[in-house]
Amino acid sequence: MDAALNTITEEVHKLAKTDDEFLRRRTIDKLRDLQYALETPEETMQRLIYLGLTTASVRIGLDLNIFNKLVDSEHPMKFDELCDATGADPILLGRILRHQSSLGMIDEPAQDTFTASQTTRNISHPDIQAGLKFCADILTPTFLSLPAFLSTHSYQNPTSTDSTPFNTAFSTPLSLWSWLAEHPSHRANFNRFMYAQRSSVKDCFSYLPLDKESEGWPAEKPLFVDVGGGTGQQCVALREKWPELKGRVVLQDLEEVVESVRGEGLEGVEIMAHDFFTAQPVKGAKFYYLRAIMHNHTDEKCIEILKNIKDAMDEESEILLDEIVMPDTKVEWFVTQTDLAMLVQFNATERTEGQWRSLLERAGLKVKGITTYTHAFRLSVIAATK
Numbered sequence: 327m328d329a330a331l332n333t334i335t336e337e338v339h340k341l342a343k344t345d346d347e348f349l350r351r352r353t354i355d356k357l358r359d360l361q362y363a364l365e366t367p368e369e370t371m372q373r374l375i376y377l378g379l380t381t382a383s384v385r386i387g388l389d390l391n392i393f394n395k396l397v398d399s400e401h402p403m404k405f406d407e408l409c410d411a412t413g414a415d416p417i418l419l420g421r422i423l424r425h426q427s428s429l430g431m432i433d434e435p436a437q438d439t440f441t442a443s444q445t446t447r448n449i450s451h452p453d454i455q456a457g458l459k460f461c462a463d464i465l466t467p468t469f470l471s472l473p474a475f476l477s478t479h480s481y482q483n484p485t486s487t488d489s490t491p492f493n494t495a496f497s498t499p500l501s502l503w504s505w506l507a508e509h510p511s512h513r514a515n516f517n518r519f520m521y522a523q524r525s526s527v528k529d530c531f532s533y534l535p536l537d538k539e540s541e542g543w544p545a546e547k548p549l550f551v552d553v554g555g556g557t558g559q560q561c562v563a564l565r566e567k568w569p570e571l572k573g574r575v576v577l578q579d580l581e582e583v584v585e586s587v588r589g590e591g592l593e594g595v596e597i598m599a600h601d602f603f604t605a606q607p608v609k610g611a612k613f614y615y616l617r618a619i620m621h622n623h624t625d626e627k628c629i630e631i632l633k634n635i636k637d638a639m640d641e642e643s644e645i646l647l648d649e650i651v652m653p654d655t656k657v658e659w660f661v662t663q664t665d666l667a668m669l670v671q672f673n674a675t676e677r678t679e680g681q682w683r684s685l686l687e688r689a690g691l692k693v694k695g696i697t698t699y700t701h702a703f704r705l706s707v708i709a710a711t712k
Contacts, residue, residue, distance in 0.1 A: 332501045338353065338357070339551045341469065346452070347483075347527075347700065348701045350393075351702050354536050358596075358675050368665065375694060379467065379491055383422065383426055383429075384431065385458070385462040386422055386458060387422070387449070388455055390412040390414055390419075390671070391411075391412070392408065392422075392423070392443070393431075393432070393446050394450050395408065395412075395568075396432055396440060396446050397446055397447055399441075399442075401440040402439045403440050405419075405420065405423070405438035405551075430441065430443055430445050431445050431650075433446070437709060451522070452518070453518045453519075453521050453522035456516075456517075456519050457514040457518065457522045457523065459515045460516050461519070461623045464492075464516075464519065465667060465671075467496070468492045468495040468648065468668075471491045471492075471494045471495035471670070472666075472669075472670055475491045484669070485624050485626075486673055487501070488501070490502075490671065490672060491671075491672045492668070492672075493672060499708070501673065519557065521559065524705070527606065527699075527700050527703070527705070528699065529563050529698075530646075530697070530699055530707045531563055532567075532699070532700040533697055533707075536550075536571075537545050537568045537570075537571060540571060540572070540612050543571075543573045543612055544572065545572040545573060546574070546607050546608065546610075547574065548576055548609075548611035549573025549574055549611065549613065550564055550573065550574075550575045550576070550611070550612065550613045550677040551578060551606075552576065552577050552578060552617070553578050553600070553615065553631075554602050554616060556579055556586055557583070557586070557587050557603065558595055558597075560615065561575050561576075561577050561595045563564060563594070565594050572595055575594060576595070576596045576597075576598055576608055577595050578598045578599075578608075579600070580599065580601060584597050584598065584599050602616075602619070602635075603627075605634055605638070606634050606635045606637065607637035607638075610639070610640040610641075611638070612644050613643075614635045614638075614639070614643065614644070614645045615646045615648065616645070616647050616648065617648040619631070619647075619649075619675055620647055620649050620685075621649055621664075621668050622668065622672050622674050623672065624674055624675075625688075628685055628689075629685065632645065632686070632691060636690055636712060643711070644694065645691065645709070646707050647682075647706070647707065647708040647710065648676075648705070648706075649677070649682075649706060649708065650664065650676045651679050651696060651706040651708065652676050652677060652679075652703060652704060653678070654679075654680075657704075658702050658703070658704065661676060661702075661704055679696065682708055686710050690712070691710040691711065692710060692711050692712070693708060693709070695709050695712060697709075
């Protein structure tokens with residue numbers, strides 16, 4: 327039995343280095359299913375009831391900078407070293423470290439000695455840490471409000487834009503966006519979280535022939551309008567992918583967002599304050615690009631956004647929606663988690679292909695094509711025309 331387990335372990339370690347995302351993700355899911363098949367009812371209970379404690383333990387580790395200290399150390403750290411480095415009470419720190427070691431967050435090669443595991447190294451990245459902080463501080467309390475919220479609303483799918491589980495959890499009438507504007511540290515973590523979620527996958531420009539589709543485009547006309555584009559990451563990625571592209575590249579977002587990136591070296595990018603719930607001021611662009619915007623909004627709000635853009639389009643224009651397109655069955659847990667995160671924050675949703683087609687039809691648009699470019703998140707670009 328040990329020999330068989332060692333062989334399996336060696337094969338799994340080989341797969342950790344593969345570039346085949348589908349194979350790697352399928353292996354992870356198969357290993358999870360094997361773990362669950364071995365569990366007794368008591369073990370299943372223990373795993374589930376302490377999920378919130380895992381989040382809390384990670385948050386403590388981030389506050390004490392445990393993970394980065396272990397990653398940066400050239401040798402396994404003694405317990406006394408970690409006590410001195412963190413300033414935490416030795417008895418308390420010992421309890422926290424034992425818990426983290428038991429879950430593989432850190433490694434414990436010998437008594438009172440700790441070092442980095444693969445999970446430690448994964449957690450050590452600043453953008454990943456921002457995501458973990460945002461989820462611990464904001465999403466977890468919001469998730470925990472969901473059962474009572476749904477019970478109060480008789481388990482109807484919520485569509486209101488001003489009464490969400492987030493509003494309940496934080497006792498605020500403000501939307502998440504307005505609340506974050508008043509809490510800049512959480513907003514900073516959120517922004518980095520959005521980047522971290524896609525940091526390990528190729529962006530859509532690796533799969534879309536935008537250069538060929540825009541051949542001969544006049545330099546003075548708008549080529550690419552990033553609607554609600556935040557800090558302009560996708561505009562920069564477009565320019566880096568095809569520096570020879572002709573036409574204007576425009577970044578649009580709310581005034582407070584675009585003001586934060588003026589002078590930040592976005593060469594070749596026009597910066598424009600714009601609320602996508604108002605008329606689109608850039609007329610006749612080749613591509614109107616929206617990345618992870620629609621899933622934050624109900625169908626009615628999405629239609630409002632789309633119609634504002636449609637009114638600015640001409641015969642050559644396309645809308646590119648960079649969003650999750652859910653399959654009809656066997657949906658990845660990456661996607662189901664994101665779907666329910668949209669529910670608790672905005673009463674919004676991820677959508678299947680059929681739901682996307684219906685939504686665009688209601689907005690008076692036609693689906694030209696759908697390009698799916700990741701397996702786990704089912705990230706896709708839906709191209710639509712008038």
